[in-house]
Amino acid sequence: MQVTETVSDGLKRELKVTVARPEIEEKVDARLQEMKQRANIKGFRPGKVPVEHLRRLYGRSIMTEVLQQTISETSQQALAERDERPAQQPQINLPEDSEGVENIISGEADLEYTMSFEVIPDMELADLSKLDLEKEVAEVDEEDVEKSVQQLLESSATYEPKDGAAEEGDQLKVDFVGKIDGEPFEGGSAEDISVVIGKNQFIPGFEEGLVGAKPGEERTVDVTFPEEYGAEHLAGKHAQFDVKVKEVGAPKLPEADDEFAKNMGFESMDKLREAIRDKLSKELEQASRTKLKRQLLDELEKAHDFELPGSLVEQEFNELWRQTTQQMERAGKSFEDMETTEEDERERNRKLAERRVRLGLVLAEIGQRNDIEVTDEEMKRAMMDQARQYPGQEKQVIEYFQQNPSALIELRGPIFEEKVVDYALAMANVTEKPVSKDELFNMPEEEAA
Structure with a gap:
């Protein structure tokens, strides 16, 4: 050769x-x-x-x-x-x-x-031990624990018939016929439907239009379908619903006692509150890690400047642009509606593509130089996690990954990235900053974009 x-x-x-x-x-x-x-x-x-x-x-x-x-x-x-x-x-x-x-x-x-x-460019990796990062941390508020308990009680509520007018939280059994320009439309009619006022499970304005209704009453409720409504022929349309109220029920919440906890699968209310507290703590920790990871990636991007492979940038840009245009199409939006131009949006996607490629190469280099690998056991767990999302089809999902190398690569990518991020965070100087829950979940507008 x-x-x-x-x-x-x-x-x-x-x-x-x-x-x-x-x-x-x-x-x-x-x-x-x-x-x-x-x-x-x-x-x-x-x-x-x-x-x-x-x-x-x-x-x-x-x-x-x-x-x-x-x-x-x-x-x-x-x-x-x-x-x-x-x-x-x-x-x-x-x-x-x-x-x-x-x-x-x-x-x-x-x-x-x-x-x-x-070729992948030569790069001089930044000294991770010299990165100074600040981790925002928040404690679980007992008030939030009690709010979660209250939500569980409300979700377990039973409803007792009442003769008075329907109020917030009441459950109504209704028949309705939806019309546009006086003509019934497909899928707009139903019988014996339960509606809980304030649950926001129906088109905006529908539940509000039933406040004050009594058993046996008939009334017309005016609504407007959201612009992004799933059925295109209804999106943005004004409609009237002829509603017949059959029953009105007032909520009756169970007592917050050990009996209720046992019905929820716990030994006692203390154990139930402990489980809620643990769940909220994990949510706070996840939010904390997300913001810390974003900060780490920002610092890594600032610390590395090298020529990017044009083919990788173009591939990433094309995928981002495809997602952007598809989202706009689904929402029925134009660039003008979004107060931007196609040129500006392309430039924004181009910069994001460059950031992703640069960080992808940096993380890959950190992983390679430090012998960070995804183990077979980690891949098996990831496949099982994916399979559990499709009850009854677990075998087909596992076979799909086993027969499609590209699917395995996509599955491996996020695992590898998280392991490299864990390594980088362990090497960096991370100090904790106590903040409130609202501050932790607050994200500046430019970061959200």
């Missing part, structure tokens, strides 16, 4: 690889000899089929397989010998003229191809 560098421009590389014809022929002959031992062809005893006969029957297909295998092996060998780290899978190009390709396949010419790629 002979390798010649034909392009070296910044991060761009192009190599011309030549594999001599005798080397290819040797591989083809080896494949034919292997085939001879197991070929079962009419008119010949097993293992006695002449090689030339096999060459006439299968020579072209074998040559194609050998060439594909040779290109795969020699391209990897060329990269290894030059200690090149491609940013993406190299692009392989055979001779453009059909005659040249035919000469290679027919064994009349050496195998020649070019491989084009961009």
Whole structure:
């Protein structure tokens, strides 16, 4: 194999690889000899089929397989010998003229191809031990624990019939017929539907329109469907619902005692409150880590300045732009509606793509230099976590990941990133700053964007 560098421009590389014809022929002959031992062809005893006969029957297909295998092996060998780290899978190009390709396949010419790629840039990693980070931390407020208890009580409420007017929190059983311009519309009618005023489970204005209603009453409720409503033919439309109230029930909450806790699966109210407190604590810790991670990534971006592989940036930009345009289409929004322009939005996506690529390369480099790896056990747990999201289809989900290397890569990525972030945070100087819950969950507008 002979390798010649034909392009070296910044991060761009192009190599011309030549594999001599005798080397290819040797591989083809080896494949034919292997085939001879197991070929079962009419008119010949097993293992006695002449090689030339096999060459006439299968020579072209074998040559194609050998060439594909040779290109795969020699391209990897060329990269290894030059200690090149491609940013993406190299692009392989055979001779453009059909005659040249035919000469290679027919064994009349050496195998020649070019491989084009961009390399991962050399970078000097920042000293993680010199990063100063501030971690916002908040304590669980007992008032929030009691609010959660109250929400559980309300969700377990029963309703007792009442003759008076419906109020906030009451449950009504109703029939309704929805109309637009006086005509009923598809999916707008129902019978014996339960509506709890204040739960906000219906179109805005519907529950409010039932306040004061009494059993047996009929009334018309005016509403306007949200602009982003799922059914396009209803989005933004004004409608009237003719409602017949059949029953009105007042909520009756259970007592916050040990009996209630046992019905919820806990030994006592103390144990229930302990579980709620633990859940709220984990939510606060997650919010704290999220803000700390964002701060770490900001500092890493500031500390590293190197040329980015254009192919990676373009790939990331295209994905971001696809998501942006799809979201706008689903919401029925234009750039003008969003008080921006296509040019400004493209520029914003371009900068975000560059940030993601830069940080991705930095995190990958930190992981590689510090032997950070995702273990088989971690991958198994991740697959099981994904499978549990599809009850009854767990086996199919596991098989999907096992049969799709690209899906496994996507599954591995976030695990690897979190492990590298954990390593970087352990190395950095992190000081804690006590804040309120509201401050912890508050995110500046520019960060949210």
